[in-house]
Amino acid sequence: MIEFLEDFLVTQRLLISIILLSLITAVIIMKYWDRVKFWWTCTWYSFPVIGKISKLSKDITSVDEKGWFSSETTLCSDFHRYYDRFDKDPEHYDRCKSYLSKADELGRKPFPLIMWIVVFALVILEALGFAYVLAGFTIPGASESLQQYGAFGIALIISIILVGFTHWTGHEVYKNSILKKIRTYYSNDRREDKKNLEPDSKVKLENNNIDDEEKNYSQLLNRVSTNATVTPTWIVSIVTAIFVVVIAIGATYVRGQVLEKQLTEEKSMTQTNVYEQSLPTSLIQTQENADTKAFDEAQDSDRKGGWATFIVLAVLFVFIQLLGILFGFKWGFVGKESQIAFEDSSDFRTKQDFINYFKREKDNIVKIAEQKLKLLQQKMYQKGTMISTSAKEMEMLKTKDYRTFKEYVKNEARENLNFHNDIEKTKEQVYVKSEIKKDEPKVEIVKSSTILCKNCNSNLDENSNFCTSCGTEVKKETLACKNCNATLDENSNFCNSCGEKVVLKDLIPTCPECKTTYAIDIQYCSKDGKKLELV
Known part of the structure; x- marks a missing residue:
């Protein structure tokens, strides 16, 4: 196997380098995806000729009801998405900490970048090991180089699937431990009037305090996705266990077949008579028997040693998968918004650090958005002077100073506030009407x-x-x-x-003896057995 790995590393150096670089790049992009998106938005807007500013500047006739050009609104809307991500009030820091605490995930962390590198390294090593096993069986009749390519490709796919399933299994085991904790807390609550285990869908990160008075199991349940019975599920774990066992046994069996093939080839090469024909037949026969016995003993030792090695490799393979499950159990979140709460609060020692950071990020986005908007307005003005436009549009192109990104942000904030106020007024009116209806x-x-x-x-x-x-x-x-x-x-x-x-007045089923009222479909009193009357 060592010779195979050395040969593979030498001949496929370029392929391995491309795969490693691709994996590292993918990990970095996943880690800094938001910043990558913002960078791409800025780059795409600034692109000459085919950039978005060049395209938007051609439209100088579309005006919305607020007195803004549609091109200006489009640009501000694109950058407002990133601004809104950092538009957090100081209380948001406290809400994030409280959310993680109620979800029992305060102090827990997402999967570290260094561990992703370790996982991908294990993937490559597993793929190389599988490639050695599968090299002679993937594409029969093909050249040795093509067989190596095919074996490595299949092995890489198997390894990636294993990494995904083991990580998912660890996540499932951790989630089941949370559900078990909810069940334990619930059973320890001895109150007769305790609520059923039903999550409150209204609980979000932004209104985290609405269940402050609830029991800890209710708070935990409100933040974790679960089934209707609030019970653990082991579907992923079972599938992963079957997959790992099949791969371990299959790889060991293939290794054993390769070993038996090598031993058979060695034995066939020793069938020729190496002794002089002039020697006595009895002496030749005795010597051949001795050589055959020694050769069989050597092959038997090789066979036992090989199978012992293969079993150790299978056990090692299983423990590597258990390590992947442990990684999935130790890191990551099961709370619906725990990841967001962690990202918004984890890098700050105090609330003031939180405030300063988000202010810097907002100021940076405002600065870039203002630059792009001014560039767009300049191009639109130049376009307006070159073609015939109405007096109103030309006046708007000249008086552009009040149409800034900051003003757009203020308008959006006012609209959101008015929207929420309208919703609250509607709810209040419905409540008042229902109360009036009760009292009329x-x-x-x-x-x-x-x-x-x-x-x-x-x-x-x-x-x-x-x-x-x-x-x-x-x-x-x-x-x-x-x-x-x-x-x-x-x-x-x-x-x-x-x-x-x-x-x-609605007629209500009522017991004539004890005057107890019941639902409309009940016919007999549960206390004295009397037939109910409609009263």
């Missing part, structure tokens, strides 16, 4: 022991069907206004005296 007088059906004739106002027995004085048909039930107690016609929609709206 209602007219309900009232049963009376005596019946009043509507035609002649004579008092009649409650069992009477017709008036004994005038012969008018008697109505068994009358409507009485709850506000003024006026008697109303059964078809009345409004009270004739006070004008209140008539609302028929």
Whole structure:
């Protein structure tokens, strides 16, 4: 295997260098993705001829309702996305710390950059080991160089899949430990009126304090994605375990077959008679038997040593995968917004450091955005002087000083504030209407022991069907206004005296014995077994 690795490293030096550089570049881009995006936005805007400023400067006719050119709004909107990322108030630092504390992840860290390098190094080593095993079986009949390329490619794919699954498994194990902790806290809560294990979807990083009065298991559950039963799942772990075992056994088996092939080839090469034909036959036979026995013993030792080595390599392979699972368990977050909370608060010792950092970042973005906006406005003005434009558009091109990126930020802040105020007003109006509806007088059906004739106002027995004085048909039930107690016609929609709206009272299943009320679909009382009546 050492000779294979040496030969592979020498002949495939360029390929290995490209792969390593690609992996390192990918890790760096992942680490600083936001800064890479901002750099690309600035670069793309500044590109000559095909850049975005060159394209936007051609549109000097589109004006929005705020009195800004659409090109200016587009530029400011693109840079405002990055500005908004750093537009944090001082209390945001406290919210981040509190969020991590409630998610039980305060002090936890994301996967370190140095560990990504270690993981990728392990990937390459695993790929080289698999390539040696698979070299003779990947592309039968191909040249040795092509077989090495194919073996390394397949081995690299297997290694990357293993890294992904082991890391995902570690994350799953850590998440299951959090769910187990929630269950333990919940079972230790002995209150009879404790709530069910249901997450509050309204809990976010920005309104982190709305569950301050809740129990620790509720706070933890509100910040972790889980299934409906709040129980651990082991699907990824099982799939990973099966995959690792299959690869370990398969690699060991292939290594064993390669060893047996080599031993067979060695034995076939020793079948020729190396002794003089003039020697006595008995002496030649004795010598050959001795040589065969020695050769078989040597091959047997090689076979046992080889298989022992392969088993050790398989165990080592399994432990490397366990190391990957440990990495996934030790680093990373399961909280819905824990990663954001960590990024916004981890690099600062105090709140003042937090304030100073975000102010610097905002000022830097404002400076760059103002430069790009001024360049765009200059190009638009030059374009306007070269072609015929309306007087209004020309006046806007000249009076551009008030249209700055800072002014755009202020306008966006005002719009967001007005939007949230409108939402709050709508919620308040709905709440007030519901309260008014609860308190408004209602007219309900009232049963009376005596019946009043509507035609002649004579008092009649409650069992009477017709008036004994005038012969008018008697109505068994009358409507009485709850506000003024006026008697109303059964078809009345409004009270004739006070004008209140008539609302028929809903009949509720009620026990005639203990007067306990129940839901509409219940038929018998749970206390005394009496059949319920609609009252």
